[in-house]
Amino acid sequence: MRVIGLMSGTSYDAIDAAAADLSLDGDGLVLKPLGMVSEAYDEELREALAAALPPGVTSAAEVCRLDTGIGQAFAAAAVRADREVCRGEAELVASHGQTVYHWADGGEVRGTLQLGQPAWIAEATGLPVVADFRPRDIAAGGQGAPLVSLVDLLWLRGRPGTPVALNLGGIANVTAPDGTAFDTGPACALIDAAARGFSGGALAHDVDGALAARGTVHEPLLRRLLDEPYYALPAPKTTGKELFHLGYLRDALAGFTTLRAEDVIATLTMLTARTVADAVGALNATEVIASGGGTRNPVLMAMLGQRLPGTAVRTSDELGLPWNAKEAYAFAVLGFLTAHGLPGTHPASTGARHARVLGSITPGREGLRLPPPGARPPRRLVVA
Structure with a gap:
């Protein structure tokens, strides 16, 4: 399965889109890196995002505008990665979104908010999109981070x-x-x-x-x-x-x-x-x-x-994983696991009560066609 992983970290300087060919082979998950593209946020959107982040104050209206603008920016990065790296053969997009608030209180995480509405990505690419990875781990008692720990x-x-x-x-x-x-x-x-x-x-x-x-x-x-x-x-x-x-x-x-x-x-x-x-x-x-x-x-x-x-x-x-694309590749893996109905967390890493399948799926242009159930969780990752 060819998966595009989308990531913008806490530095919010650019959106990284890394494409991988992923397959299960016995107890291994084989990752073949295909390449990446990086799209800088336009200055107006970046300034609006910076102004909304703590310790700044914002409004529901501004959060809505950011959710749309970031979603459209992520969509543009995914379209470019599909065209330039996957030659139009991508099958799934996994989007981390842009973290704007991670609600930690006394060592306990109570909620998290990542913006970048996945519907824009699904509409632009025609592909199903796995997004909103962190909340399920938090609902299970976890920290919701570091979410790449299983990978x-x-x-x-x-x-x-x-x-x-x-x-x-x-x-x-x-x-x-x-x-x-x-x-x-x-x-x-x-x-x-x-x-x-x-x-x-x-x-x-x-x-x-x-x-x-x-x-x-x-x-x-x-x-x-x-x-x-x-x-x-x-x-x-x-x-x-x-x-x-x-x-x-x-x-x-x-x-x-x-x-x-x-x-x-x-x-x-x-x-x-x-x-x-x-x-x-x-x-x-x-x-x-x-x-x-x-x-x-x-x-x-x-x-x-x-x-x-x-x-x-x-x-x-x-x-084998480039320094600037490793987390985007990790989210491609998490999206692949979700599509196969496999957990994307390790309880010892996040503190969750149980390992959970992560994220929500937005169907693509042709509806939602998931792989058949029955896949076993991989025990190792092989970078081809």
Whole structure:
């Protein structure tokens, strides 16, 4: 089955559309990456999305407009991926949508909201669309994140030692072979917020870690940031930009009026490296397989490597999944599992009471034709 996975993460800079040929083979799920395209949000939609995210306030009318605009943007990415990568032979679309709020309260997740109405995708492509993956796990008592943990578990199974999958997006998350998975805290969220804030919006992020490279870590600020209670919570746990946003950073900077922008960004980069390394170290990792935009920040990766001596740190490209498309491929897998009536979660990873089939399905142009029942859950993922 040819599946297009659609993903836009907490950095909300672009929509990634990755196409995969997926098939069940015994106890394995074989994934053949076909390629990806990436579509940047247009500036007006991106600004509207940024304004609606915490700590901003919004309205039901604006949420409706965003749901439509994001759905149409995701639809355009899916159409392009089907045309350019699948040559018009895609059979299913799996859309994560754009997370605008993840309602965590006292370590418990009570709800989540991803925008990007899947009807626009189904109408534009003519294909069935699996979307709205997270709510079912939350309804079953889970955190709804990290939702790619099952894919990571299948992918890591059989590797020697204790491999840990790491995603460095806006938020960092890890998955260990025993099923332990959680968000460690910010990856690029606070770094990006600082870059935008100090540059007056001219910079969306610290390009190539250049600002951090010119700065010096400010230990008093780092200690204040590390006092954040989230880091001491036990797994499973999840967080997002509801906590780690520009207002949070401004509060943390109170009293540090003489710090240069470069020093603040160097300190935030060390915060990410420190919290990720602490989490990885507690999992006794023998290797870290990283993906996401943070892998393009050489200062962050160097800091992470320094804090993990003796642990191999490599990118997902070495195992066949591109750093910038790994999560989109993961959602293609989750959509495939849903279409086959197979669960897409691991209870140990999200804290749910049971593994559940995820998402809702919007029929395509020819109605809904699902594969016959009876498929067995795969035990490993093979990247062809």
